[in-house]
Amino acid sequence: MSREKQVPMRQQDSDIRIHNFDEVPLGYTEEEAILEAERCLQCPNAPCGEGCPVQIDIPRFIDHIKNRRFAEAIATIKEENTLPAVCGRVCPQENQCQVVCTLGKRLEPVAIGKLERFCADWEAEHERYCPEVGKETGYRVAVIGAGPAGLTAAGDLRKLGHEVTIFELLHVAGGVLMYGIPEFRLPKEVVKREISALEEMGVKIEVNKVIGQIYTVDELLENGYNAVFIGTGAGLPRFLGVPGENLNGVYSANEFLTRTNLMRAFRFPEYDTPIKVGKCVITVGGGNVAMDSARTALRLGAKESIIVYRRSEQELPARREEVEHAKEEGIKFQLLTNPIRFIGKDGAVAGAECIRMELGEPDESGRRRPVPISGSEFTIKADTVVVAIGNGPHPLVPRTTKGLKLSQHGNIVADPKTGQTSKEGIFAGGDIVTGAATVIEAMGAGKRAAAAIDRYLKEKK
Amino acid sequence: MYTILSKMTLSSQIREYVIEAPEVARAAKPGQFIVLRLHERGERIPLTIVDADPQAGGVTIVVQEVGKSTREMGDHFHAGGSVLDFAGPLGVPSEIENYGTVICVGGGLGIAPLYPIARGLKKAGNTVIGIIGARSKDLLFYIDRMDAICDELHVMTDDGSTGRKGFTVDPLREILSSRRKIDRVWAIGPAIMMKVCAEVTREFDVPTVVSLNSIMIDGTGMCGGCRVEVGGEAKFACVDGPEFDAHKVNFDLLMSRQSFYHEEERCALDRYLAAEKEKEQREDR
Numbered sequence: 144m145s146r147e148k149q150v151p152m153r154q155q156d157s158d159i160r161i162h163n164f165d166e167v168p169l170g171y172t173e174e175e176a177i178l179e180a181e182r183c184l185q186c187p188n189a190p191c192g193e194g195c196p197v198q199i200d201i202p203r204f205i206d207h208i209k210n211r212r213f214a215e216a217i218a219t220i221k222e223e224n225t226l227p228a229v230c231g232r233v234c235p236q237e238n239q240c241q242v243v244c245t246l247g248k249r250l251e252p253v254a255i256g257k258l259e260r261f262c263a264d265w266e267a268e269h270e271r272y273c274p275e276v277g278k279e280t281g282y283r284v285a286v287i288g289a290g291p292a293g294l295t296a297a298g299d300l301r302k303l304g305h306e307v308t309i310f311e312l313l314h315v316a317g318g319v320l321m322y323g324i325p326e327f328r329l330p331k332e333v334v335k336r337e338i339s340a341l342e343e344m345g346v347k348i349e350v351n352k353v354i355g356q357i358y359t360v361d362e363l364l365e366n367g368y369n370a371v372f373i374g375t376g377a378g379l380p381r382f383l384g385v386p387g388e389n390l391n392g393v394y395s396a397n398e399f400l401t402r403t404n405l406m407r408a409f410r411f412p413e414y415d416t417p418i419k420v421g422k423c424v425i426t427v428g429g430g431n432v433a434m435d436s437a438r439t440a441l442r443l444g445a446k447e448s449i450i451v452y453r454r455s456e457q458e459l460p461a462r463r464e465e466v467e468h469a470k471e472e473g474i475k476f477q478l479l480t481n482p483i484r485f486i487g488k489d490g491a492v493a494g495a496e497c498i499r500m501e502l503g504e505p506d507e508s509g510r511r512r513p514v515p516i517s518g519s520e521f522t523i524k525a526d527t528v529v530v531a532i533g534n535g536p537h538p539l540v541p542r543t544t545k546g547l548k549l550s551q552h553g554n555i556v557a558d559p560k561t562g563q564t565s566k567e568g569i570f571a572g573g574d575i576v577t578g579a580a581t582v583i584e585a586m587g588a589g590k591r592a593a594a595a596i597d598r599y600l601k602e603k604k
Numbered sequence: 605m606y607t608i609l610s611k612m613t614l615s616s617q618i619r620e621y622v623i624e625a626p627e628v629a630r631a632a633k634p635g636q637f638i639v640l641r642l643h644e645r646g647e648r649i650p651l652t653i654v655d656a657d658p659q660a661g662g663v664t665i666v667v668q669e670v671g672k673s674t675r676e677m678g679d680h681f682h683a684g685g686s687v688l689d690f691a692g693p694l695g696v697p698s699e700i701e702n703y704g705t706v707i708c709v710g711g712g713l714g715i716a717p718l719y720p721i722a723r724g725l726k727k728a729g730n731t732v733i734g735i736i737g738a739r740s741k742d743l744l745f746y747i748d749r750m751d752a753i754c755d756e757l758h759v760m761t762d763d764g765s766t767g768r769k770g771f772t773v774d775p776l777r778e779i780l781s782s783r784r785k786i787d788r789v790w791a792i793g794p795a796i797m798m799k800v801c802a803e804v805t806r807e808f809d810v811p812t813v814v815s816l817n818s819i820m821i822d823g824t825g826m827c828g829g830c831r832v833e834v835g836g837e838a839k840f841a842c843v844d845g846p847e848f849d850a851h852k853v854n855f856d857l858l859m860s861r862q863s864f865y866h867e868e869e870r871c872a873l874d875r876y877l878a879a880e881k882e883k884e885q886r887e888d889r
C-alpha cells in the first residue's frame with residue numbers, strides 16, 4: 144500500500160444500494176484503520192487539531208489506533224466530541240481538519256474522518272467509554288432542542304456536574320440527525336446509540352415538549368431552571384414562491400425526508416405514514432439536503448431523479464463526496480436552471496417550467512450571481528418535486544420569548560464566543576443562531592455555550 | 605407513555621378519550637390541538653383539544669374512526685392503557701372576546717373543536733347561536749353539551765333522522781337573512797361545509813373564522829405539508845393557524861391536498877381490516 148493515497152473504504156455498489164436504505168460506506172476493518180493511521184506524520188504543530196471546530200487531539204487518537212489501543216483512541220475523541228459516530232460520517236472534513244493536514248500538501252491528507260468513524264464503530268462493538276461526571280453542583284439547566292447543538296451543550300454541562308434536562312418537540316431526540324439526514328448516510332441506530340450514552344451520563348431527555356407552547360422560555364427560568372440553552376435549529380422550510388408550488392406532489396425537502404427518515408415511510412404500510420413518489424422526481428437545490436432528497440427519491444422507486452440547480456457544478460454547496468455518490472447512483476444534474484412555475488394536472492404536479500441561467504457578477508456571498516436568460520424557458524416532466532432551497536429559523540421559540548433579540552431573518556442574536564443572548568440566563572447556538580450550517584459547527588457552539596453557562600452559574604453565586 | 609384515563613363512545617364511529625397529560629392540560633386553550641402517536645410504527649395524528657382539566661391533568665380529545673390509525677385506536681386503545689406520544693398544545697388559540705352575537709357552526713367531527721370555542725365565547729359574554737349537524741343521527745354528538753351553553757341551538761341532519769332535515773348552512777342563511785345583527789361566525793367541519801358557510805357569510809359581510817384540518821406531520825412548522833393558501837399566500841396551518849379568515853381561504857386547494865393520500869389510506873385500512881379478521885378467525889379456532 145503506497146503512502147500517497149488514503150486506504151479506500153469499502154462501499155455498497157451503486158446498482159445495489161439504490162434499492163435499499165442501508166449505509167453506503169461500510170467502515171474500516173482494524174487492519175485498514177491501522178494502515179491508514181500509519182500514514183500520519185504526527186506533526187508537532189498538528190494543524191489538523193486547529194482545523195477541528197471542537198479541537199479533538201487528532202494526532203493522539205491516530206497514534207492510539209496505530210498502536211492498536213482502540214479504547215484509548217475513542218476515549219481521546221470523546222474528551223472533546225460527544226457524537227463521534229455521527230461526525231465521522233457527516234462532517235465536511237475536507238474543509239476542516241483534512242484541508243490543513245500536512246500530508247495533504249503533497250499527497251492525499253490522512254482520512255481523519257474515516258478513522259474517527261472507525262473508532263466510534265469499534266466502541267459500539269466493544270465496551271462503551273463513559274465520560275466522568277463531575278460532583279453535583281445543584282444547578283439546573285434546561286436545553287431546548289435535541290439536535291447536535293443541544294446534545295453537545297447537555298453532555299458538557301452534565302460532565303461539569305449540572306442537572307440537565309433536554310426538551311425536544313418531536314417524539315425522538317436527534318434533530319436533523321434523526322429527521323433529515325437519511326438512513327443510508329447516517330443509520331438511525333447509530334444516532335440512538337450516541338444519545339443513549341448521554342442518558343447514561345444522567346442527561347434527562349423529555350420528548351414531545353414543544354417549548355413556546357407548553358412552557359415559554361421565561362417560564363422555564365421561573366420554574367427552577369438557572370439557565371437555558373436554545374438549540375432549536377433551522378427547521379422552517381423555505382419555498383420558491385413560484386406558481387403551482389402548492390400542487391400535490393410538491394414537497395419541501397423537510398417533509399420528504401421527515402416522512403422517510405423519522406416516520407419510516409419507506410416501510411409503508413408496515414409503518415403508518417405514507418409517501419408518494421412518482422417515476423420522475425426533480426429536486427430543486429444544490430446542497431447536502433438536495434443530494435439527500437434526490438438519492439432518497441431513487442430508493443423510493445423513482446426511475447429518474449434530477450437535480451435542478453441555478454448555478455454551475457463548481458458552486459454546488461454539497462459535500463464533494465455526496466455529489467460523487469449521487470452521480471454514481473445515476474442522479475442527473477440540470478445545472479444553471481431555475482424553475483419558474485410548476486405545471487399541474489388534476490391537482491397534482493406534472494412538470495416544471497424552467498429557465499436557463501448564466502453566471503453574472505459575484506454577489507455578497509462572493510459567488511457569481513445566476514441571471515436568467517430571457518426566452519430560454521423549457522419544461523421538464525415531473526411527477527414529484529422536492530424543494531430543497533434551504534431552511535429558516537424554527538419560529539416557535541423566537542416568536543414566544545419576549546425581549547429576545549433577533550436578526551432581520553429571525554435568527555436569535557448570540558455572542559459567537561459564549562452563546563449569550565440579549566436576555567440574562569439565556570444562551571443559544573447552532574442553526575437557530577447561524578442559519579443552516581453544519582453538525583460540527585452546531586456542536587462547537589453547544590460546547591462554547593456550555594462553558595459560558597458554567598461560568599455564569601458560578602459567578603451568579 | 606400517556607395514560608388513557610377514560611374512553612366513551614359518542615356515536616357509532618366517534619369516541620371521546622381523556623388522556624393524562626398535566627402539562628398540556630395546564631397550557632391548553634380553545635382552538636388548539638395536539639399530535640398523538642399510538643405506537644412505535646404509528647403516524648403522528650393531529651387532534652383538536654376539546655377540553656382540558658388542569659386540576660386532574662386530563663386532556664379530552666374526540667376521534668372519528670375513519671382510517672387505519674383511528675380504527676386501531678378505537679379497537680385496541682382502552683381506558684387504563686396508554687398511547688406512546690402526546691405533544692401539545694399546538695397552534696394559535698382562538699381569539700375569544702365579547703363580539704356581541706356569534707354563530708357557531710359545527711359539522712360532523714367539527715362539533716368537537718367547536719364546542720370549547722362556543723363555550724369560551726359564551727363565557728366571554730357573547731350571545732351564542734349554535735348550529736350543529738351531521739349526515740345522520742348516529743354521527744351526531746354533544747347535542748346536550750352544546751344546548752347547555754348556547755342561547756339558541758339548531759340541530760340538523762342530512763337525512764332528517766334527528767333535528768331538522770337539511771344542512772348546517774340552511775339555518776345560517778336564514779338567521780343572516782332575518783337581519784339579526786350577527787357579529788362573527790365560527791364554522792368548523794368538513795372543508796366543503798366550511799366553504800359553503802364562508803360563501804354565505806361573505807354575502808352578508810360577517811367576519812368568519814374557520815379551522816383548517818390539512819394533512820400534518822410534525823404540527824410545529826417544520827415540514828410545510830400542512831400549507832394552505834390564505835389571501836393568495838402560503839400559510840402553515842399548524843403554526844399560523846389552524847384558524848383563518850374564512851373569506852380568504854382557498855378551500856378547493858385544501859380539499860385537493862387533503863385527498864392526496866386517499867389511495868394509501870385505503871390500502872392501509874384494508875390491510876388492517878384483513879389482519880383483524882384473520883386474528884379473529886384464529887381466535888375462534
Ligand SMILES: Cc1cc2nc3c(=O)[nH]c(=O)nc-3n(C[C@H](O)[C@H](O)[C@H](O)COP(=O)(O)OP(=O)(O)OC[C@H]3O[C@@H](n4cnc5c(N)ncnc54)[C@H](O)[C@@H]3O)c2cc1C
Nearest residue numbers: 288290291292312318319323354376573574580581582585
Ligand atoms: C437533509 C440534511 C442533510 C444535512 N447534511 C449534513 C452533513 O452531511 N454534514 C453536516 O455537517 N451538516 C449537515 N446538515 C446540517 C446539520 O444537520 C445542521 O446544521 C445541524 O443539525 C444543526 O444542529 P442544531 O442542533 O442547531 O439543530 P437541529 O439539528 O435542527 O436540532 C434542533 C432541534 O430542536 C428541536 N426544536 C425546535 N424548536 C423546538 C421547540 N420550540 N421546543 C423543543 N424543541 C424544539 C427540533 O425538533 C430539533 O430536534 C444537513 C441538514 C439537513 C437538513
Ligand code: SF4
Nearest residue numbers: 183184186191244245
Ligand atoms: S496534520 Fe495530518 S499528518 Fe499531521 S498530525 Fe494531523 S493528521 Fe497527522
Ligand code: FES
Nearest residue numbers: 823825827828842
Ligand atoms: S405540519 Fe409540518 S409544518 Fe405544519
